[in-house]
Amino acid sequence: MTDQHDRPAPYKEPQQARSAATLARVLRAAEEIASSAGLEEMTISGVAERAGVSVGTIYRRFEDKEQLINALTERMLDRREEYMAEQLRKAQPSLSGVMDAYAHTLLQSFADSSNLFPELLRARGAKPSDRGGRTITEIHRLLLEAAAPYADEIRRSDPEAALDTAARAVLGACFHNSVRPDPATGEAAQSRYADELSDMAIAYLLTPDRRDTSRA
Numbered sequence: 224m225t226d227q228h229d230r231p232a233p234y235k236e237p238q239q240a241r242s243a244a245t246l247a248r249v250l251r252a253a254e255e256i257a258s259s260a261g262l263e264e265m266t267i268s269g270v271a272e273r274a275g276v277s278v279g280t281i282y283r284r285f286e287d288k289e290q291l292i293n294a295l296t297e298r299m300l301d302r303r304e305e306y307m308a309e310q311l312r313k314a315q316p317s318l319s320g321v322m323d324a325y326a327h328t329l330l331q332s333f334a335d336s337s338n339l340f341p342e343l344l345r346a347r348g349a350k351p352s353d354r355g356g357r358t359i360t361e362i363h364r365l366l367l368e369a370a371a372p373y374a375d376e377i378r379r380s381d382p383e384a385a386l387d388t389a390a391r392a393v394l395g396a397c398f399h400n401s402v403r404p405d406p407a408t409g410e411a412a413q414s415r416y417a418d419e420l421s422d423m424a425i426a427y428l429l430t431p432d433r434r435d436t437s438r439a
Contacts, residue, residue: 249274249281253295258339262292293354296343300358303332303340307362311369318373319425325366326393326421330413333401341401359394366390377428389424396420 252274256265267288271278285291307328314324332340344355370386379385400406400416407416 318376321369323421327417329397330417333397378431380432
C-alpha cells in the first residue's frame with residue numbers, strides 16, 4: 224500500500240487522435256526544453272509556448288509540472304528501452320557482439336539529450352524501485368537475454384553472475400562519463416570509449432576465476 228501511495232498520479236490519457244497529437248507535441252516541446260536547459264528550468268508556460276498550445280491545454284492534461292515530468296520520463300525511458308532491445312537484436316551473433324552493442328548503445332543514451340537520460344534515471348520524486356530503476360532493470364534483463372545463447376563462451380565459474388558484474392561495470396562507467404568534467408565527447412571519442420568498455424568486459428568474461436584452475 225505504501226508503494227502505491229508513493230507513486231505519482233497518472234496523467235489523463237488522450238481518448239481521441241487529435242488529443243493524442245497535441246499530447247505528443249507537448250511532450251516533444253518539454254523534451255526539447257529539458258534537454259537544452261534542464262528539468263529545473265522547464266516551465267509549463269515555456270512548454271506551452273514552444274508546443275503552440277495554451278497553458279490551460281496543458282493543465283487540462285497535467286495537474287502540475289511534476290506530473291508533466293513524470294510523463295516525459297515515461298516517454299523517454301520507454302524509447303531508451305526499445306532502442307536497447309533493437310540494438311541488441313541487431314548485434315553480431317557472439318558474446319563480443321552483444322557486449323559491443325550494449326556498451327555503444329548505453330554510452331550513446333547517457334551522452335544524448337545533454338545528459339538528461341541520467342537525470343531521468345534518478346527517478347525524480349520516486350523511490351529507486353520506481354521508473355528509473357525499472358529502466359535499469361529492463362536494460363539489464365535485455366543484456367542477459369541477448370547474451371544467454373553465448374554463455375558457454377564465458378570462462379568464469381558462474382557465467383550469469385559474471386554477466387551481471389560486467390553489465391554493472393559498463394553501466395557505471397557510462398554514468399561516470401556523463402558526470403565527469405572531461406567526458407568522452409564527439410562520435411569518434413565516444414565510439415572509442417565504448418569499444419574500450421566492451422573490450423574490458425569481454426576480457427573479464429573470458430578470464431577464468433583467480434582460484435578456478437580447472438578452466439585454465
